[in-house]
Amino acid sequence: MKASRFFRSFKFAAEGIVEAVKREQNMRMHLLAAAVVMIAGGATGLSYAEWLVVIVLIGGMISLELMNSAIERVVDLVTPEFHPLAKQAKDMAAGAVLVFAVASAIIGLLLFVPKWF
Numbered sequence: 001m002k003a004s005r006f007f008r009s010f011k012f013a014a015e016g017i018v019e020a021v022k023r024e025q026n027m028r029m030h031l032l033a034a035a036v037v038m039i040a041g042g043a044t045g046l047s048y049a050e051w052l053v054v055i056v057l058i059g060g061m062i063s064l065e066l067m068n069s070a071i072e073r074v075v076d077l078v079t080p081e082f083h084p085l086a087k088q089a090k091d092m093a094a095g096a097v098l099v100f101a102v103a104s105a106i107i108g109l110l111l112f113v114p115k116w117f
């Protein structure tokens, strides 16, 4: 792949992220939560390995939210009408976000709580 093409793809990806931050309240919530976790991590003094876990969880959460937003848009593009498959697609995508958020919250508690008490 030519360098210019690579940077063009990078620019489009960045535009997608900016668009999601502008339009999706959930995305802004995830970013706020990520900032709080990073500050808490700094204050708590996480180890190198613990920071790796936190970074993977934050990156995974934001990536999944981006995929969820993308699926919502494709569904709306395909059918503005009510359709059971549209509902399933949106609800499954939202379910994927929820599963990762719950797993992340549990891992976060397992990481932080023993250091605080």
Ligand SMILES: Nc1ncnc2c1ncn2[C@@H]1O[C@H](COP(=O)(O)OP(=O)(O)OP(=O)(O)O)[C@@H](O)[C@H]1O
Binding pocket: 024, 026, 072, 079, 080, 081, 082, 083, 084, 086, 087, 090, 091, 094
């Ligand atoms: N075309 C559709 N056909 C059937 N059900 C739909 C359709 N669009 C949305 N829904 C249902 O309504 C719910 C809310 O959809 P809506 O588009 O308002 O929000 P969203 O795009 O899923 O989430 P967000 O709150 O991030 O905008 C969906 O999760 C789904 O259950």
